[in-house]
Amino acid sequence: MSFFFNSSEDVTNNVLRENNSQLPLEVWAGIECTVNRVGDEYLDQLERNGHATRLDDLDLFAELGIKAIRYPILWEKIAPNGLENADWSWADERLGRLRELGILPIVGLVHHGSGPRDTSLVDPEFPEKLAVFARAVADRYPWVTHYTPVNEPLTTARFSGMYGHWYPHGRDDLTFARALLGECRAVALAMKAIREVNPSAQLVQTEDLGKTYSTPKLEYQAKLENDRRWLSLDLLCGRINPTHSMWGYLKKCGISEAELETFLQNTCPPDIIGINHYLTSERFLDEHTENYPAWTHGGNGHDKYADVEAVRVCAEGLAGPRTLLLETWERYHLPLAVTEAHISCTREEQLRWLYEVWNAAKELQAEGVDIRAVTVWALLGSYDWNSLVTKANGYYEPGVFDLRSRSVSSGESRSVSSGESPHPRPTAIAKMVQDLANGHQLNHPLLETPGWWHRQQRLLYPAISCSAMIGKARKKTSSMPPTSPRPLAIVGARGTLGKAFARLCEVRGISYQLLTRQEMDITDPASVDAVLTQLKPWAVVNAAGYVRVDDAEHEPHVCIQVNAEGPAILAAACAQHNVPLLTFSSDLVFDGAGSNPYVETDTVAPLNVYGCSKVLAEKLVLQAYPASLVIRTSAFFGPWDEYNFVTIALRQLSAGNNFLAAEDGIVSPTYVPDLVHASLDLLIDGESGLWHLANKSAIAWADFARLAAKQAGVSVTNLISVPTEQLGLTAPRPTYSVLGSSRGEFMPSLDNAISRYLEERI
Incomplete structure (x- = not known):
């Protein structure tokens, strides 16, 4: 008062x-x-x-x-x-x-x-x-x-x-x-x-x-x-x-x-x-x-x-x-x-x-x-x-x-x-x-x-x-709590993002349960409800998804089911159990017609099936559970998997092999550890709605490879810059999909992220 x-x-x-x-x-x-x-x-x-x-x-x-x-x-x-x-x-x-x-x-x-x-x-x-x-x-x-x-x-x-x-x-x-x-x-x-x-x-x-x-x-x-x-x-x-x-x-x-x-x-x-x-x-x-x-x-x-x-x-x-x-x-x-x-x-x-x-x-x-x-x-x-x-x-x-x-x-x-x-x-x-x-x-x-x-x-x-x-007044603190705390449920045990969440939850002392599709199938309401009832998680992270952008053009029904219908089912169940939900979307919800970084309120207009699945997911999730946290991100790279753009580029260039990269696709790459840390902080803060998270940058794929190689001390002699259309991709991509934010910028610069990526890989 x-x-x-x-x-x-x-x-x-x-x-x-x-x-x-x-x-x-x-x-x-x-x-x-x-x-x-x-x-x-x-x-x-x-x-x-x-x-x-x-x-x-x-x-x-x-x-x-x-x-x-x-x-x-x-x-x-x-x-x-x-x-x-x-x-x-x-x-x-x-x-x-x-x-x-x-x-x-x-x-x-x-x-x-x-x-x-x-x-x-x-x-x-x-x-x-x-x-x-x-x-x-x-x-x-x-x-x-x-x-x-x-x-x-x-x-x-x-x-x-x-x-x-x-x-x-x-x-x-x-x-x-x-x-x-x-x-x-x-x-x-x-x-x-x-x-x-x-x-x-x-x-x-x-x-x-x-x-x-x-x-x-x-x-x-x-x-x-x-x-x-x-x-x-x-x-x-x-x-x-x-x-x-x-x-x-x-x-x-x-x-x-x-x-x-x-x-x-x-x-x-x-x-x-x-x-x-x-x-x-x-x-x-x-x-x-x-x-x-x-x-x-x-x-x-x-x-x-x-x-x-x-x-x-x-x-x-x-x-x-x-x-x-x-x-x-x-x-x-x-x-x-x-x-x-x-x-x-x-x-x-x-x-x-x-x-x-x-x-x-x-x-x-x-x-x-x-x-x-x-x-x-x-x-x-x-x-x-x-x-x-x-x-x-x-x-x-x-x-x-x-x-x-x-x-x-x-x-x-x-x-x-x-x-x-x-x-x-x-x-x-x-x-x-x-x-x-x-x-x-x-x-x-x-x-x-x-x-x-x-x-x-x-x-x-x-x-x-x-x-x-x-000193005599110190009270000994147990290294473990007397009972196991309620976990964070992480869906997507086999994916890059799910594994990163598990790794960093371990570092941060956050109890978690990493779930495979066999353990919880988000396209099956009964499976979702059973796991939430049993685990009683304090929150759910959906790090699962269909990520093969080009293949999605040939099997749109599978992509839509995994990327949109599944998250909607998960959101409805989380709403029923009153459990916070974090799920992810993509920069590919935009068509690239703009020249300024996209913010959360900009109009979506996807060019491919994968982008359409993410747009539908955002709509269905927030309709089913408005308190959900939906994070759009872009162009993953990280130190713990072997198949992201930076790791492949450095591996090929270090071996003296040619490496082709688009010279006209402008993106804002995202360092996975930064994404996980920022996402967890927002989840713990109780934030909801759409957020954009990417490391601060606007860079062509070819320049991204060049920047990483320069910091790593790797020759770029075999780096070949080509137009996107020469890469033989099935799904159309926006030429500009840089993510900005009208809600806040929580991620370090791209230069800083690459430096930490290289330190972690050593």
Whole structure:
């Protein structure tokens, strides 16, 4: 239920209570809002994700049922040229709308940034400058009660002062320590300034809390890093005194005792400690560098060692969110919240991670730990965190909403424009958030399988026992659920697509049943009903079909029966059993008369029997079961079968044989693993209707062979380009059948796909 915030007291009483002993765990949310500086360039997530210009995002967020949102009122964006030139219009509008929607903003002032260009994290005046801005924010929005002046000070100091990733690009202990102390002092001064306006203002101090494990030889380095992970919180709480393990370290870095004593005399303990934890936050150090790739190698000046993700080497797995939250509680006995819960992975793994974090928080709360909320992070996803936001490469991780979508009016047909503004599309995570916020029980079969971080496939390196260092609070997770989860039924056991679905379901930890025609004949209603009754699948993938395009011209009745009548029967049965259905169509539903990529709403006009069968299938399936997901795709190639165009072309050319390919047929080839992953994500998201999925390209068959050969280092001397009519094909093909989409583009580029195809084939 929405309500208005009338005063800071109302907000505190109604949303973030001081005593939560009998109150439910809340769902908060956050937008990835980093504005970090690399050299002279600012990398702005709010511009990348489009939230900078979309006010109505806030209404989408409110529909999730969240209680609070970590929200950016960032110094670099509001006042890049000084307070006297500040532009508050954006903040006025957004904070005003949040207030109307009844969502508490936890206002962030610096998020992995370093302030405007006239300052930096090592500027001695950085704390005072941020405090002036903080006071201006509080003066303008006196009703705001919760603040995070500096997000993750320790992480930001490491990335900016120790590893050199972000401005001021330091790579030494002194720059790291100066940046960290400057940030922590900035937090204290900012909160002092804010509380002069609103004495009850609350500090929600976030930090990425990982853990480090090591071989016995490197235990000293692991201990240093495990002690250092508490630095920002210990500084704010006034714990860094001459007996503290980090006192000597900071002095060795070049920090004076007088500077450290300042924190003892001016404490600013958090009202809520916000823990951000990622799977990559837990590390393992190993001097046996020969066991690890070169990019993991590093050292501390005394020993050389590999620094790798602990999840990839620790035999017992990770400490995980439960252990780290309990360690934090036992150290500080201050209220806690998980302030970021996110992983970059496939959709079911994102669901599993959130589910695990939520359950850990619930368990600890039941045991008496004062934990207030779990924050679903990256509402709109994030960009380029795979390179730690040091480059703008366009690498996108979807979150609660997926921005790779477009909003199109019903029935509108148009070409795809690369300049379109992204449209947030709710993913399966959005439904999960709504369920958590409303106290509903989560029971999706995909949650019954442990996440990849618990499965044996996670181990990329020789397994090493880390049990002594993991921590007492970790609960052992079984490698298999107590009962077998409901499977995904995959029809088409002998086909390329069916086999690919089975292979990748294995990788993704999705229980499946791969069905032959003998096990389920989709042209026989009784057979379909019997299998659905017995298996009780959570969804069905129809990867079966008649694929011999030329032969279909001679036996149209067989093609129509398998490609159209069978899927219609399957759709009707899925509707009766209330089971989601995914089935596939083709680019050959179009006649090629156009010159722009075909989108989902374009008129179909097939040139051959196969295309006609697919058009009929689309019509019959969506009539029988409108909730079906029907995906049109094009020109398969993949690493696991020997009969696709690319594999045959490279095999023939490598052998010195002639290879003929059409020079006038323009297609958008589809890499099968990308198709399967994207299709599964859409299925899990509960999407329906027609979608186009193909790797982004428009290329002639002959050029496709040439591109693949070039990347593979194979000579194209024997590649012969000919008109399609000289290939002796029986069925007519469209000369142009490129697939675009008015609903969204979820597939990587063709160049990228070919590179991965070649890596997989090696």
